[in-house]
Amino acid sequence: MARDKSAVKPTAAELTLLNILWQMGPATVRQIHETVSTTQKTGYTTVLKILQIMHEKALVVRDETNRAHVYAAADSETNTQSSLIKDLISKAFGGSTSKLVMRAIDESTSAEEIDDIRQLLNSLEK
Amino acid sequence: MARDKSAVKPTAAELTLLNILWQMGPATVRQIHETVSTTQKTGYTTVLKILQIMHEKALVVRDETNRAHVYAAADSETNTQSSLIKDLISKAFGGSTSKLVMRAIDESTSAEEIDDIRQLLNSLEK
DNA sequence: TAGTTATTACGACTCCATTCGTAATTTCGA
DNA sequence: TCGAAATTACGAATGGAGTCGTAATAACTA
Numbered sequence: 001m002a003r004d005k006s007a008v009k010p011t012a013a014e015l016t017l018l019n020i021l022w023q024m025g026p027a028t029v030r031q032i033h034e035t036v037s038t039t040q041k042t043g044y045t046t047v048l049k050i051l052q053i054m055h056e057k058a059l060v061v062r063d064e065t066n067r068a069h070v071y072a073a074a075d076s077e078t079n080t081q082s083s084l085i086k087d088l089i090s091k092a093f094g095g096s097t098s099k100l101v102m103r104a105i106d107e108s109t110s111a112e113e114i115d116d117i118r119q120l121l122n123s124l125e126k
Numbered sequence: 127m128a129r130d131k132s133a134v135k136p137t138a139a140e141l142t143l144l145n146i147l148w149q150m151g152p153a154t155v156r157q158i159h160e161t162v163s164t165t166q167k168t169g170y171t172t173v174l175k176i177l178q179i180m181h182e183k184a185l186v187v188r189d190e191t192n193r194a195h196v197y198a199a200a201d202s203e204t205n206t207q208s209s210l211i212k213d214l215i216s217k218a219f220g221g222s223t224s225k226l227v228m229r230a231i232d233e234s235t236s237a238e239e240i241d242d243i244r245q246l247l248n249s250l251e252k
Numbered sequence: 253t254a255g256t257t258a259t260t261a262c263g264a265c266t267c268c269a270t271t272c273g274t275a276a277t278t279t280c281g282a
Numbered sequence: 283t284c285g286a287a288a289t290t291a292c293g294a295a296t297g298g299a300g301t302c303g304t305a306a307t308a309a310c311t312a
Contacts, residue, residue, distance in 0.1 A: 011269060015217055029289075046271050048290070053269085067278060068289065081229045084218050089230070091141055092210050097230050098239035102246050103207045104215070104223050104230075113224035118247055120228050124240060137299065155259075172301055174260070179299085193308060194259065 008057050009087060010080070013050055016040075018073050018080065021060070026072040134183050135213060136206070139176055142166075144199050144206065147186065152198040 010018055020035050021027060027035075033047045051071050054060045063070040073080075085100075093099045105114070136144055146161050147153060153161075159173045177197050180186045189196040199206075211226075219225045231240070 012217065013270065019218075019220075042270095043272055045273075045290090049272080049292095050270075052291080078229070081218055081225075082232065084214060085226065085230050088210060088214055091138065092145075092207055094145075096239065097235045098242035098246075099207075100211065100230055101227050101243050103204070104211050104226055105246065105250070106208070109223045113222065114247065114250060116224040117227050117243075120224075120231065121240065121244055121247065124231070139300065168300095169302055171260090171303075175262095175302085176300075178261085 008059060009084070010054075010059055014054055014059060017047070017050060017054070018059070018077075021071065021073040022077040026063070026070045028068040028070055030068065032071065134185060135210070136180075136185055140180055140185060143173070143176060143180065144185070144203075147197065147199040148203040152189070152196045154194040154196055156194065158197065 016036065017032060020032055024031065024035065029044070029048045029051060032051070033042070033044050036042055036047060051060060051062075055062055055071075058074055060071045061074050062072070089095060089097055089100050093103075105117075142162065143158060146158055150157065150161065155170070155174045155177060158177070159168070159170050162168055162173060177186060177188075181188055181197070184200055186197045187200050188198070215221060215223055215226050219229075231243070
């Protein structure tokens with residue numbers, strides 16, 4: 001049996017690094033550390049260690065051609081978002097997507113975002 | 127300063143017990159354990175311990191009047207769902223509610239659920 | 253009352269996430 | 283070439299989640 005990739009759920013720290021990788025594209029530890037340092041005070045080797053663990057979990061791939069390894073997200077942002085949301089729907093919303101959507105939309109949701117959602121619904125065949 | 131309740135995010139195991147409490151209403155450890163046992167094999171003292179930790183975190187309240195303490199969820203299901211979803215939107219969707227909704231709806235979403243969402247949007251003033 | 257049963261309290265143990273210091277390795281410039 | 287700088291590798295320390303065994307306590311019953 002092949003291992004189910006969607007079973008690997010990134011932790012909070014891992015998601016922080018994935019967000020950077022999705023934004024920047026493939027990057028070295030130094031680049032990633034510099035970016036993460038603008039918002040947090042995290043040591044260089046901490047970032048390195050987390051990337052190594054993510055590599056073991058296959059959350060990232062890395063190019064070892066050069067001295068400084070280049071890391072990249074193994075899965076797309078879209079796919080990761082989908083699996084995170086499916087997880088939350090099953091664990092906290094009794095499996096109901098509509099319940100989640102109803103909770104997600106509140107007074108802080110902008111009119112533009114609501115328009116976006118309306119257009120999405122209109123584009124559905126169902 | 128009052129402590130911010132929304133800062134406490136229930137873990138996976140805690141969420142399992144909260145779901146039971148929201149469903150059953152206030153209940154003893156025995157009742158909760160019996161319910162959780164229908165789907166998992168978890169020891170009685172494990173459930174007790176988790177409830178005690180949840181009590182320390184103020185995720186549940188308990189009535190110690192009787193020998194068998196009666197536990198109840200401290201916060202409503204709706205409020206907890208809202209804070210879980212806000213957390214996910216900020217950590218994985220760049221703060222965009224519409225992006226989350228777009229990911230949430232996919233081919234597995236039933237026509238009934240999509241209708242529910244349409245009605246929600248129609249009922250909005252925006 | 254005395255023993256059995258039910259319940260809570262306590263603490264230990266494992267696993268994993270997160271952090272970082274230090275060692276080993278490689279590269280590059282003087 | 284050789285030493286400084288950069289990078290990776292390794293491992294230890296901390297803390298929390300989840301698990302459960304055992305002790306302490308309370309209640310019930312024969």
